[in-house]
Amino acid sequence: MFSALLGGKKKKTTSKRKVKIPKTTQQTIPYTACTEDGIMQHGRTRYSKSFIFEDINYQVSKQEDQEEIFVRYCDFLNYFDNSTDLQVTIVNKSFNKDELQSRVLLKEKNDHLQEFRDEYNGMLKRQVVGGKNELTKQKCITVSIEAESIEEAQNTFMRMETEMQAVFKRMGSNIQTAELETRLELLHDIYRMGQEGQFNYDPIQHKRKGLITKDLIAPDSFTFKRDHMMIGDKYARAIHIKELPSYLNDKLISEITDFGFNMVLTLNIKPVDSHKALRLVKKQMTGMEANKIEYQKRSLKNGYLEAFIPHELKHSLEEAKELLDDLINKNQKMFLVNIVILHFADDLESLNKDGRDIAAKANKFLCQVGTLHYQQEDALNSCLPYGLNLLSVSRTLTTESTAVFMPFTNQELFQENGMYYGQNAVSRNLIMFNRLTLKNPNGFILGTPGSGKSFAAKREMINVLLNTDDDVIIIDPEREYTNLVTNFKGEVIHISAGSKNYINPLDMSIDYSDEDDPLMLKSDFILSLCEVILGGRYGLTPREKSIIDRCLKLTYHKYLQTFDMADVPTLHNFYDVLRTQHEEEAQQIATALELYVKGNLSVFSNKTNIDINNRFVCFDIKDLGKQLKTMGMLIVLDQVWNRITMNRNRGKRTWLYMDEIYLLFANEYSANFLFELYKRARKWGGVPTGITQNVEDLLKSELARRMLSNSDFLMMLNQATSDRNELAALLNISDTQLSYVTNSDSGQGLLFIGNSIIPFTDKFPKNTKLYKMMTTKVDEVERVERIAKAR
Numbered sequence: 001m002f003s004a005l006l007g008g009k010k011k012k013t014t015s016k017r018k019v020k021i022p023k024t025t026q027q028t029i030p031y032t033a034c035t036e037d038g039i040m041q042h043g044r045t046r047y048s049k050s051f052i053f054e055d056i057n058y059q060v061s062k063q064e065d066q067e068e069i070f071v072r073y074c075d076f077l078n079y080f081d082n083s084t085d086l087q088v089t090i091v092n093k094s095f096n097k098d099e100l101q102s103r104v105l106l107k108e109k110n111d112h113l114q115e116f117r118d119e120y121n122g123m124l125k126r127q128v129v130g131g132k133n134e135l136t137k138q139k140c141i142t143v144s145i146e147a148e149s150i151e152e153a154q155n156t157f158m159r160m161e162t163e164m165q166a167v168f169k170r171m172g173s174n175i176q177t178a179e180l181e182t183r184l185e186l187l188h189d190i191y192r193m194g195q196e197g198q199f200n201y202d203p204i205q206h207k208r209k210g211l212i213t214k215d216l217i218a219p220d221s222f223t224f225k226r227d228h229m230m231i232g233d234k235y236a237r238a239i240h241i242k243e244l245p246s247y248l249n250d251k252l253i254s255e256i257t258d259f260g261f262n263m264v265l266t267l268n269i270k271p272v273d274s275h276k277a278l279r280l281v282k283k284q285m286t287g288m289e290a291n292k293i294e295y296q297k298r299s300l301k302n303g304y305l306e307a308f309i310p311h312e313l314k315h316s317l318e319e320a321k322e323l324l325d326d327l328i329n330k331n332q333k334m335f336l337v338n339i340v341i342l343h344f345a346d347d348l349e350s351l352n353k354d355g356r357d358i359a360a361k362a363n364k365f366l367c368q369v370g371t372l373h374y375q376q377e378d379a380l381n382s383c384l385p386y387g388l389n390l391l392s393v394s395r396t397l398t399t400e401s402t403a404v405f406m407p408f409t410n411q412e413l414f415q416e417n418g419m420y421y422g423q424n425a426v427s428r429n430l431i432m433f434n435r436l437t438l439k440n441p442n443g444f445i446l447g448t449p450g451s452g453k454s455f456a457a458k459r460e461m462i463n464v465l466l467n468t469d470d471d472v473i474i475i476d477p478e479r480e481y482t483n484l485v486t487n488f489k490g491e492v493i494h495i496s497a498g499s500k501n502y503i504n505p506l507d508m509s510i511d512y513s514d515e516d517d518p519l520m521l522k523s524d525f526i527l528s529l530c531e532v533i534l535g536g537r538y539g540l541t542p543r544e545k546s547i548i549d550r551c552l553k554l555t556y557h558k559y560l561q562t563f564d565m566a567d568v569p570t571l572h573n574f575y576d577v578l579r580t581q582h583e584e585e586a587q588q589i590a591t592a593l594e595l596y597v598k599g600n601l602s603v604f605s606n607k608t609n610i611d612i613n614n615r616f617v618c619f620d621i622k623d624l625g626k627q628l629k630t631m632g633m634l635i636v637l638d639q640v641w642n643r644i645t646m647n648r649n650r651g652k653r654t655w656l657y658m659d660e661i662y663l664l665f666a667n668e669y670s671a672n673f674l675f676e677l678y679k680r681a682r683k684w685g686g687v688p689t690g691i692t693q694n695v696e697d698l699l700k701s702e703l704a705r706r707m708l709s710n711s712d713f714l715m716m717l718n719q720a721t722s723d724r725n726e727l728a729a730l731l732n733i734s735d736t737q738l739s740y741v742t743n744s745d746s747g748q749g750l751l752f753i754g755n756s757i758i759p760f761t762d763k764f765p766k767n768t769k770l771y772k773m774m775t776t777k778v779d780e781v782e783r784v785e786r787i788a789k790a791r
Contacts, residue, residue, distance in 0.1 A: 026214040028222050029187075030381045030388060034213055036203075038180045039153055040386065047153035048144040048387030050183050051161065053168055053175040055139060057757055058408035059254060060426065062734035070250075072171045074403045077269070078333055079163055082276075085144040086269040088407050089385045090257045092135050093189045099197040103416060104128065104432060106466050112489060116770060117466050123765050124420060127430060135260060136414075138186060139407055140178060144387025172755060173408070180213070183385070188217040190384060193234045193262060193344055222377075228351060229376045234344050235351045238379030239358065240393050241339040243368035248401060252365045254409035258427075259361075261354055262344040267405055268382060268389040272334040272396075280334075335402045336394035340372075342383040411756050419463035421751060422762030425740060431751065431760055435687060436653075438712040438754055442678050444661075445691045446698075446727070447717030450777075452746040452762070453691055454480045456715055457657055458774040459764070460689075462488075465616060470653040473643065474618040475636050477629060477660045481618050484773045490616030495603065495632055496623035502606040504570050505529060505635040506555070510563045511645040519556055523549050524676065525638050526574075528669035532631045534592050539668060547586045551577045571597050571605040601628055604635055612643060630663045634670050641677060644686040653685045661690035665701040675703045678711075689713075695723040705730060714752035718744045733757065 022028045031040040031048075039049050058069055080086055105121045108114065143160060147153035161177055168175040178186070181201045188199040201216065219232040228237040257265050272280075295309045341358060345351035359369040370393075372379045378390040410426045418432030435441040447453040458481065461472050465488060472490075474481050482492050493501050505526075512518040530548055531540055540548070555574045559567045575597045578590035597605045619639075624632040637658070644654045658664070665671045681688050690707075698704045708714065709730060719727060719741045728738055731752065740759040741749050747762040764771050 022222075025218040025220070025222050026212075028377065028381075029191075029214050029218060030386055031214075034180055035150060035154075036180050037154065038178050038183050039150065039157065040183075041150070042144070042386065042388060045146050045148065046144060046388075047147050047150070047157075048142055049153075049157045050140045050142045050178040050186075050385050050387075051164060051175050052138065052140050052178050052182065053407075054173045055137070055411050056172045056408050057411045057737075058406060059251065059410050060734060060736040060757075060759065062732075062736075065734065066250075069171050069408065070403055070406070072167060073406065074399050076164070076167045077271075077335070077399050077402055078331065079167070080143075080269075080271050082271045082273040083146055084271065085387055085389060086271070087142040087144070087385060087387050087389075088267040088269065088405075089140050089142060089383075090253070090265045090407060091138045091140075091186065091190065091385075092257060092259070092261070092263045093138065093186075094193065094196050094262060095136055100128065101125075103414075104420075104430065113466055116462070116488070119768055119770055120462065120466060123768060123770075124430075126765065127420075127423065135262070137257065137412070140186070140385050141175070142385040142387040171408075184213055184217055187384065190264060191217050191219045191231060193232070224376045227371045227373055227376070228348070229380065231344075231380075234346065235348055236342055236344045236380075237351055237355060238340060238342045238372050238376050238383060239355065239369050240341065240372055240379070240391070241362060241367050242370035242393065244395060245366035247366075248404040249365050250404050250406045252362075252367065253405050253407060255364070256341065256358060256361055257409070259343075259354070259357060264342040264383050266340050266342075266383045266385075267402075267407075268338050268340065268391070268394070269402060270336040270389065270394065272336060274333065332398040332400060335397050335399070337397045337402055337405075338382075338389070338391060338394045339405065340379055340383040340391065341369075342380065411758055413751075413753065413756070413758055419460065419467055421460075422747070422760040425748065425759035425761045431758065433751075433753060435713055440682055440710065440712045441687045442681060442707075442711045443687075443689045443713030443715070444708060444711055445689060445715045445717070446695050446719070446723075447693060447741075447749065448720055448723075449693050450746060451693075451717035451744070451749070453693065453717055454659065454776050455747065455764070455774050456717065456762070457659075457689065457691055458484050459762070461616075461655070461657065462770065462774075464655050468653070469615075470655055471615045471643070471647060472617075472655045472657070473612075473640050474657045475633055475640070475659065476618050476620050477622060477633065477663070479620055479622040480659065480776050481657075482620060485616055485618040487769075487773050488616050489614075490618060491612065491614035492618045492620055493610050493612070494620045494623065495636070496621075497601055497603055497625065497628060499603055499623075500609075502609045503604060503635055503639050504568065504606065504608040505604050505638060506569050506571065506574065507608055507639060507642055508556070508559075508568070509642050509645055511649060512642065519552065519560065522556075523552055525634075525673055526552055528673040529631065529634055530589065530593075531667050531669035532634060533596060534589065541585070543583070544585050544589060547578075547581060547583055547589065551581065551586070568607065570607055575605075596631075603628070604631070608639070612639075630666055630670060633658070633660075633664055634673065637664075637674070637677065644681070644684050648685045653687060656681075656686060656688045657691060658688065659691045660694075662692045662694040662697045662704075665698060665704050671701055671703045675707060678707055695719065695727065699723070699726050699730070712752075712754050715749060716741050716752070717747070717749040718742075 031042050033041040039047055041047055058066060061069070104124050106117045108117065143157070145153060145156055147156060164175050184201060185199040189196045199216070206216065221230070221232060223230040228235060230236070253265065257263065292309055343351070343354050343358065345354055362369045372391065375391060381388055382390045410424070412424060412427065412429055413431045413433050414429065415432055415434050415437065418434045421431040421433055423429065424431055435443070445453050445457055461484070464470050464472055476482070485492050495501055495503065508518055508522050513521040527540065527545060527548060534540065551574060554577045555569045559569060571593065575590055575593050578586050578593070595601050619636045621629060621632040621636065640656055647654045664674045678688055692698055716727065724738060724741060727733065737750055737757055737759065747764070749760060751758045751760050
């Protein structure tokens with residue numbers, strides 16, 4: 001339209017414009033220079049820079065959370081003015097298979113666990129096939145600006161980066177500049193598909209060889225046909241969304257990019273000057289009003305009682321009025337937007353099939369897809385993250401209409417050196433995660449009976465034992481872990497009223513406390529112990545606390561001078577000191593202790609005689625009974641703390657698993673002791689995990705609620721209705737996310753990791769030795785035992 005208004009001479013000059021035909025693949029790549037901080041120059045005064053951003057769980061978030069993200073994204077789009085071109089790019093690229101296996105599979109070690117390592121690796125290889133694990137989704141935003149010099153461009157991009165980081169942080173995401181190496185690697189993996197992971201960037205070495213950056217990323221050849229192209233030996237086609245419905249859906253982008261083949265989807269966004277946008281809309285409205293008046297005149301002339309105005313004109317006029325209202329009163333800007341999709345295949349037949357699949361998906365959202373005939377080269381350069389838009393297929397949209405093309409879908413979790421936690425229930429990709437990367441790796445595993453709590457805990461234990469040299473300790477009140485521990489040649493310590501395995505609750509190493517007085521910390525534990533023993537509705541009185549504290553100092557007097565294990569006191573010594581006190585309360589405390597010192601429950605009144613030097617230890621306390629179970633858990637917990645303090649000096653971490661942890665919240669002191677252990681553990685190399693099915697009992701404790709909300713790792717499996725509602729309110733879970741813990745199958749639930757919530761499922765192969773060790777289903781356990789006896 002603009003060209004038609006030009007004079008004849010000008011038009012003739014334009015038609016004679018020379019087109020430079022590239023002679024090499026390097027010349028097809030549309031940048032002229034680049035800097036180490038990732039800025040690329042296009043022509044004389046055009047510069048671009050890419051920023052990599054993290055995905056967030058938009059599609060499974062609450063409605064109000066989605067609206068908040070949408071508003072923030074609108075703010076982000078409104079930040080840019082008409083001097084800036086914006087490009088949002090989503091790249092589905094292949095993993096290098098060897099690299100994928102090296103990141104997923106366990107490393108070999110010549111130890112007694114190698115058999116299990118091999119079986120675990122076999123399971124991981126099968127799980128990889130189930131999802132889209134050979135594809136990784138990379139998302140970036142490329143900004144293109146006009147600048148007189150590279151220094152001016154650098155300053156502008158620095159300001160933009162600060163603003164973008166602030167906005168993305170408010171959305172729950174993170175955005176970082178793509179340095180030159182990162183940007184070149186992304187382009188390399190697209191141009192040289194099939195060679196992913198082979199990019200090598202060494203500027204000094206390359207300069208010596210006379211290579212430029214384009215030499216590192218350029219394919220062997222480009223062949224541009226009428227409706228497709230060949231990049232090296234790969235077929236590719238650039239298509240675009242040419243028609244949009246009046247109602248846009250925010251799932252369009254996520255569903256198109258969910259295909260399991262290589263593709264690049266790009267939104268080219270050009271802000272329009274506000275004054276120019278207003279003039280354009282008003283001009284269009286004036287034209288439509290004139291047409292409306294003309295139709296009214298014709299109706300009157302023909303004698304119609306009511307003016308006949310075409311429906312299309314009415315609709316267009318209403319849309320124009322709404323658009324004008326958006327621009328003036330609703331903080332809306334106008335953008336020129338196009339959506340270009342570049343998809344790849346090994347042959348033309350597969351390319352055509354994939355194109356039909358994309359068109360069908362777009363049709364689902366009432367969008368029409370068109371092939372860019374004779375524009376494949378321009379489409380390629382407009383689709384790749386250069387910040388260039390060489391196509392004239394843009395559509396005029398407002399800020400909100402543009403923001404509907406939401407680039408956020410669901411968060412993936414695939415960390416370097418991560419451990420297997422199942423598959424993402426949405427994308428079916430592996431969840432590979434390292435808890436130690438969290439600020440606070442403490443955690444909980446929650447679920448109803450049969451939901452897979454203990455199985456999930458055992459899977460993580462196996463990960464730790466096969467992946468690391470860390471120690472694993474279990475407090476087992478229901479004897480659910482002994483089979484696994486025995487098969488892994490760990491140590492099972494049975495604690496019961498008649499047991500000959502003794503644990504002294506007064507054990508205290510020299511490292512028991514770091515900066516504080518060790519006795520001060522031990523005093524808290526003994527107070528917790530006495531609270532459990534004495535019981536009572538109102539707990540210990542201030543006088544009783546003072547007596548216990550005084551007696552402890554007397555009991556430990558000799559030991560604190562030498563820290564000789566031969567001098568470590570026992571409950572007998574503490575009992576004897578109490579008996580020497582003149583207060584009536586001291587005699588009452590001693591009398592209450594008598595059952596545990598001289599009576600039938602005196603298993604904890606002797607010096608420790610167990611050896612817990614094995615790296616995999618299980619304290620089996622099932623036979624302690626109700627009278628001693630809470631007390632037993634508390635004493636074992638204190639013994640574990642001694643182990644944690646010793647391991648820290650050896651440079652080892654200690655993973656602690658406490659089943660039926662709700663028992664420790666039965667009274668204030670044991671809850672406080674556990675709370676303090678959770679607070680101290682990170683600093684001392686401890687990784688505690690609480691496991692329970694009685695979530696309702698757990699949530700009655702204010703301390704437990706605080707521990708839950710402050711833990712950075714939480715695994716939620718199937719939940720009872722009352723628990724589900726409580727947890728949803730406490731952890732801000734959306735209805736969509738909640739569906740993954742509502743009547744869910746065993747091994748399916750939600751992972752809370754830091755600020756992320758990821759739905760997961762784990763279908764561990766049943767025909768493995770590891771599964772038979774981990775399962776607690778009665779019929780499966782019986783079958784395993786029957787087969788073992790038959791052998």
